[in-house]
Amino acid sequence: MIRRGGCSETVTRSINNHAKMNEHLKNDLIALDNLLEKVKEQGLEYLNNISERRTSTKNITSGILTLSVNGLGTAETLKQFNSRFDQIIVSSSGPRFWGFVTGGSTPASIVGDWLTTIYDQNTFATQGQGDISASIELETIQLLLDLFELPNDFLGGFVTGATMSNFTCLAVARQWIGKEIGKDFAKEGVSENINILTAIPHSSVVKSLSLLGVGSNNIIKIKVLNDNREAIDISDLEKKIDELRGEPFILISSGGTVNTVDFDDFVAIAKLKEKYNFWWHIDAAFGGFAVCSKAHKYLVEGWENADSITIDCHKWLNVPYENAVFFVKEKHKHLQVETFQNSNAPYLGNPLENFSYLNFLPENSRRLKALPVWFSLLAYGRKGYQDIVENCILLANQFGEFINNSNYFELLAPIRLNTVCFTLAGKENQQKVITFLTLLNDTGKVFMTPTIYNGKNGIRAAFVNWRTTENDIEIVTKLMTEIINKIMQQVIE
Numbered sequence: 001m002i003r004r005g006g007c008s009e010t011v012t013r014s015i016n017n018h019a020k021m022n023e024h025l026k027n028d029l030i031a032l033d034n035l036l037e038k039v040k041e042q043g044l045e046y047l048n049n050i051s052e053r054r055t056s057t058k059n060i061t062s063g064i065l066t067l068s069v070n071g072l073g074t075a076e077t078l079k080q081f082n083s084r085f086d087q088i089i090v091s092s093s094g095p096r097f098w099g100f101v102t103g104g105s106t107p108a109s110i111v112g113d114w115l116t117t118i119y120d121q122n123t124f125a126t127q128g129q130g131d132i133s134a135s136i137e138l139e140t141i142q143l144l145l146d147l148f149e150l151p152n153d154f155l156g157g158f159v160t161g162a163t164m165s166n167f168t169c170l171a172v173a174r175q176w177i178g179k180e181i182g183k184d185f186a187k188e189g190v191s192e193n194i195n196i197l198t199a200i201p202h203s204s205v206v207k208s209l210s211l212l213g214v215g216s217n218n219i220i221k222i223k224v225l226n227d228n229r230e231a232i233d234i235s236d237l238e239k240k241i242d243e244l245r246g247e248p249f250i251l252i253s254s255g256g257t258v259n260t261v262d263f264d265d266f267v268a269i270a271k272l273k274e275k276y277n278f279w280w281h282i283d284a285a286f287g288g289f290a291v292c293s294k295a296h297k298y299l300v301e302g303w304e305n306a307d308s309i310t311i312d313c314h315k316w317l318n319v320p321y322e323n324a325v326f327f328v329k330e331k332h333k334h335l336q337v338e339t340f341q342n343s344n345a346p347y348l349g350n351p352l353e354n355f356s357y358l359n360f361l362p363e364n365s366r367r368l369k370a371l372p373v374w375f376s377l378l379a380y381g382r383k384g385y386q387d388i389v390e391n392c393i394l395l396a397n398q399f400g401e402f403i404n405n406s407n408y409f410e411l412l413a414p415i416r417l418n419t420v421c422f423t424l425a426g427k428e429n430q431q432k433v434i435t436f437l438t439l440l441n442d443t444g445k446v447f448m449t450p451t452i453y454n455g456k457n458g459i460r461a462a463f464v465n466w467r468t469t470e471n472d473i474e475i476v477t478k479l480m481t482e483i484i485n486k487i488m489q490q491v492i493e
């Protein structure tokens with residue numbers, strides 16, 4: 001029985017049975033109800049005022065503590081955290097944090113994330129006397145395949161972010177290339193040159209190639225289409241394929257580039273796949289969510305034919321960090337196991353018979369990352385995500401309209417989905433882009449990130465947060481007008 005404000009008989013008993021329990025641990029155990037209540041209140045305070053909290057800070061944290069011998073206990077530690085950090089933590093999960101591609105967290109996902117911490121499962125096996133958390137993960141993968149309208153011949157799993165998802169998919173692709181030329185790279189190491197074809201890979205793809213020993217210099221760059229596009233020129237792709245004279249290769253395609261959210265033509269690539277022998281990977285970290293909008297799902301048409309797909313959940317799915325999935329066609333599971341299996345652990349059994357995530361992805365021990373996703377998908381359903389995605393697209397277009405109608409700004413690319421890539425109008429103002437962005441971010445009311453696109457200094461605003469509204473667009477466009485007017489007046493004076 002739990003008495004509010006106190007502790008249960010079971011807790012009292014366990015304390016009595018544990019005479020040597022550390023004093024702070026003992027006191028924390030007794031005060032757990034109180035501690036969690038305090039954190040709940042503090043969490044509500046953050047969430048309820050997220051729109052007013054600053055999006056940037058110039059404060060730096062003071063000093064670095066040394067480890068104390070006796071510790072402070074949790075209540076005192078919370079006070080320390082609050083006095084040193086709480087006030088200067090920025091609202092990166094709030095409605096006007098448009099830098100990078102930064103998602104927020106839905107209420108359901110926060111609930112799921114809390115429970116993940118409290119239950120603290122180590123998620124790997126689905127069979128044997130282990131826990132059931134891997135079954136929750138497998139169920140969540142099915143829900144995600146449903147959301148993305150993908151067939152269930154994909155095997156999926158959770159990793160920390162799209163970087164690790166790209167890494168996982170490309171690791172299996174690497175093993176596939178080896179098989180094609182009679183090598184087992186997982187066992188023998190990478191002894192051959194691996195052909196990588198891609199146009200505008202995300203930086204994390206390049207990083208993954210370097211981690212995998214493939215070498216980021218081995219990329220064969222494919223041309224992009226004319227007319228301000230970032231999508232693969234299919235005829236150049238076919239030309240580069242022909243130059244390989246039948247050698248197997250890995251094609252890394254984009255389901256949403258970060259600057260202009262351009263998509264490769266997946267229908268055309270699927271056709272090439274009938275003709276040529278290659279591994280097809282799609283990095284659809286945030287662009288994959290186009291499928292949730294009726295008007296935009298054509299962008300991913302044909303993607304079900306890929307061998308592997310990367311999706312980030314901590315972006316447009318709006319669950320807390322660190323959360324992403326990979327989807328790899330199940331027919332490649334032998335290659336996946338060859339890459340990731342724990343070779344020296346007899347208790348694991350046959351990895352193909354006794355399914356365990358630790359033989360299918362980089363990590364062994366893992367928290368139950370699926371739970372926040374499971375909660376959010378059940379809580380809001382297909383319609384919930386359609387609403388989130390379509391709202392973000394609408395707001396991106398409204399913001400884009402402001403840019404288009406302004407004399408001082410101009411779009412660097414058309415708005416294809418949820419990101420606005422723009423700059424200051426006029427060549428002579430190129431060197432003022434960073435000044436403008438710094439002043440804007442310094443207001444603490446909005447956060448955007450700099451970029452370079454087609455040789456120009458630019459600014460990106462990415463809309464992926466469920467909380468953002470038209471009112472936020474108004475606040476920001478007003479600020480932008482004030483700041484740009486000031487900058488331009490200074491020039492005249």
Ligand SMILES: *Cc1c(COP(=O)(O)O)cnc(C)c1O
Pocket residue numbers: 101160161162163164202204205256257258283284285286312324
């Ligand atoms: C964000 C992003 C990544 C990297 O994702 P992390 O979650 O930061 O590891 C990879 N690819 C694309 C297209 C992205 O937008």
